[in-house]
Amino acid sequence: MNLQLKIWRQKNAESKGYFETYKVEATEHMSFLEMLDVLNEQLIQEKKEPVVFEHDCREGICGACSMVINGQPHGPMAATTTCQLHMRHFKNGQTITIEPFRAKAFPILKDLSVDRSSFDSIIQSGGYISVNTGQAPDGNSIPIEKDLAGKAFDAATCIGCGACVAACPNGSAMLFTSAKVSHLGLLPQGEVEHKRRVKNMVEQMDKEGFGMCSNTKACEAECPKEISVENIARLNRNYMNSILTGE
Amino acid sequence: MSWIISFLKSSIGRKLVMSLTGLFLVIFLVVHLIGNLQLLYSDGGESFNKYAYFMTNNPLIKASSFGLYFFILLHAIQGIIIALSNRHAKGSKYAVSTNANSTWASKNMALLGTLILAFLCIHMGDFWFRMKAGLLDMAAYDDIDYEVANLYDRVVYSFSQLWIVIIYLIGMVALALHLNHGFSSAFQTLGLNHKKYTPIIEGLGKTFSILVPLAFAIIPVFIYFTK
Numbered sequence: 127m128n129l130q131l132k133i134w135r136q137k138n139a140e141s142k143g144y145f146e147t148y149k150v151e152a153t154e155h156m157s158f159l160e161m162l163d164v165l166n167e168q169l170i171q172e173k174k175e176p177v178v179f180e181h182d183c184r185e186g187i188c189g190a191c192s193m194v195i196n197g198q199p200h201g202p203m204a205a206t207t208t209c210q211l212h213m214r215h216f217k218n219g220q221t222i223t224i225e226p227f228r229a230k231a232f233p234i235l236k237d238l239s240v241d242r243s244s245f246d247s248i249i250q251s252g253g254y255i256s257v258n259t260g261q262a263p264d265g266n267s268i269p270i271e272k273d274l275a276g277k278a279f280d281a282a283t284c285i286g287c288g289a290c291v292a293a294c295p296n297g298s299a300m301l302f303t304s305a306k307v308s309h310l311g312l313l314p315q316g317e318v319e320h321k322r323r324v325k326n327m328v329e330q331m332d333k334e335g336f337g338m339c340s341n342t343k344a345c346e347a348e349c350p351k352e353i354s355v356e357n358i359a360r361l362n363r364n365y366m367n368s369i370l371t372g373e
Numbered sequence: 374m375s376w377i378i379s380f381l382k383s384s385i386g387r388k389l390v391m392s393l394t395g396l397f398l399v400i401f402l403v404v405h406l407i408g409n410l411q412l413l414y415s416d417g418g419e420s421f422n423k424y425a426y427f428m429t430n431n432p433l434i435k436a437s438s439f440g441l442y443f444f445i446l447l448h449a450i451q452g453i454i455i456a457l458s459n460r461h462a463k464g465s466k467y468a469v470s471t472n473a474n475s476t477w478a479s480k481n482m483a484l485l486g487t488l489i490l491a492f493l494c495i496h497m498g499d500f501w502f503r504m505k506a507g508l509l510d511m512a513a514y515d516d517i518d519y520e521v522a523n524l525y526d527r528v529v530y531s532f533s534q535l536w537i538v539i540i541y542l543i544g545m546v547a548l549a550l551h552l553n554h555g556f557s558s559a560f561q562t563l564g565l566n567h568k569k570y571t572p573i574i575e576g577l578g579k580t581f582s583i584l585v586p587l588a589f590a591i592i593p594v595f596i597y598f599t600k
Contacts, residue, residue, distance in 0.1 A: 132468075145468065197469035223469045230464040295480050296459035298384075328385060337462030338384040338455050340482060341558040347474035356566045363564025365385045369376065 127152055127218040131165065133177055134225045136234050139241075143234065145223075154214035158201060159184060159191060161213055178237040184209040186350065189285030192292070193238045194225040199289035199348045207287065207350040227288055229297030231335045242288050244334040245302060249286075251330035252323035253306045255316050274312050281308035283351040290345035290353070296337030301345040303331045304361035305353045311364065321372035324364045385562075387455055392562035394448040395555055401441055402585055412592050418525025422512055426521035429504065449490050456483035478550040479558070485551040492544030499531055500524065532596040541593045545586040552582035 129150050136143030150168065152161040159181050166176035182190035191208040195201035201211045216222060224238065232240040282305075290301035307324055310316030316323075339358060346355045380386040408428065411421040428434055478485065503509055504522055512523040531537050556578030560566070565574070 134468075194467055194469075197467050197471035198473060202473075225467055225469075228463065228465050228467060230462050293474055295463060295475075297462040297464065298459075300384075328383060332384050335462055336384075337459040338388055339562075340388075340455075340459070340479065341554070341561045342475040342479040344475040344480075355561065356568075359561050359564045359566030361564075362385055362388075362562055365383075366389065366564065369380045369386075 127154060127213065127216070129161070129213075129216065129219075130221040132221060132223040133237070135177070135237055136226075138236055139233050152213050154212070156213045157184070157209055158195070158211040158213065159209045178235075178239045180239050181209060186210040187285060189287035192227050192240060192242070192287055192289070194227060194292055196223055199227065199292040200287075200350050204347075205350055205352050207285075210350075227292035229288075229291045229294075229336070231297060231299070232288060232291060240288075242286075244336070245286050245288060245299070247334055248299065248303055248327055248330050249306065252319070252326040253310065255310060256319060257315070259315055268314055270313060278309050278312040281305045281312070281353065281357055284309070284349075284353050285351060287350065289348050289350060291336065293344040293348035294337065294339075295342060295344065296340055298339045298345075299331050299334070299336040300339040300358045300361065301349065301353055301355065303327050304357035307361050307364060308357045320364070321368040324361070324368045325372060328361070328365050387451060388562045390451050391448065391455065392559040394444045394451070395559045397441075397444050398448060399552070399556065399559075399581070406585060406588055409592055410588070412525070412528060413595060418512075418523065418529070419514055421525045421528075422521050422523055423514070423517070425504070425524040445493070449486065452483060452486050476554060479554040482551060482554060485547045488547040489544065489551055492540065492547065495540060496544070499537075500527060503527060529596055529600045532593040533600060535597070538593045538597045542590055545590040548589075549582050549586040552586070553579060556581055 129152060131148045131150055132145050133148060134143050135146045148165055148169075150161060150165045152164055156164070159179070162177060162179055169176045180190045180192055182188040184191075186207040186209060189207075191200070193199075193208055195208065195211070200206060200208045201215070203211055203215055226234050226238045227240045227242075231244040232242055235241050284302060284305035286302060288302070291297055291299050294301075307320075307327060310323065311320040341355070341358075343355050346353065381390065408424055409421075411424055412418075414420055472480075504524055507522075509522040509524060509527055511520040512526075513520050532541075557571075557575045560571075560574050565571075
């Protein structure tokens, strides 16, 4: 299949970006990233600068691939990362616009690569458990209600890719932060530091310059792991509780 | 006390203010609508004028009306601050924009809110200000020994002009879209989201956002065509 790609090119964080159009020949069995690999090989052969994009596991679990395809983070397919998006979902002759994630807290480093270390700062502010949890415990040695375990697990599937921030018209990181808070706070090991964690993580999130949630739910729709905005409601009430009753 | 200030300055604190003031304004809309439906009575405005007198002279209602003005201003000012700060946090926009992941109304709450605020200025300038400034004619009724302002006459006069009716219809469309997202959004911000009751809140919000502005819109249209 023949495709026309309109790709955002930007030399570095300081310079101004622009769109450049490329033609590439791909097969429908390729993943989106493999299609970009083909483009980059082509560019290298032409002695041109290849397009910088992030990737690592290419199996939808690392959260490295980050780009906005035709206005949607990770492209048009629901619950799919860019690396698992296949070209069969596009049409022969189609023009595809590829842009980096856009948010003030995710400054563009080069082309399609953005700096997501603001997420790391949020995790560093409380997204951990301080006690030594030792070896993997025997199953059911700590009784946890099935429903709670399910909710914590669903939240834990967040891969921290930042598609929520990219999709949000406000550049808000509420879905990410709420997933991390829920994943830890719903389980007994994480419950101990819960109030402090919630307060610190929300404060750090605000400090990083993310916007405020206006409940458009664009994050939930674009999240490759289908993290629910139920987590955002939980973060809202947990934060209020932590402010009112915490130290 | 510093914890209160830092809470109100946090993103979730700011949103909580929007949510609570918004829900208060939702309740106000219901009260306002019930009172205004008296404009549809065919008693020459007697019941409406007496009601308007009561609403502007009862000390309890007078006191709570100051709360209402304060909450309207707080909701508007806080909303503008949030919208500006969110625009800054987003930075640049995408070349390709899509509404595939959210509704138009949810992404344009500030625009809709600004339209509603502009409508409110026109609305209050036309009726509230004239009433407070004593610019209205007085009306006397047999069963009371004092005169009341004839607000009904002013309403009929305003709604006999097509352009004012159109402004009201535009205002109500903006209100409907604002409520369409705002009603359920307020509960989400309060941390109330559960698979049992959230569908009910959402259904209630959608119904409210259609019925209440529609009932308000009927008043100017009815008066334009019948009076």
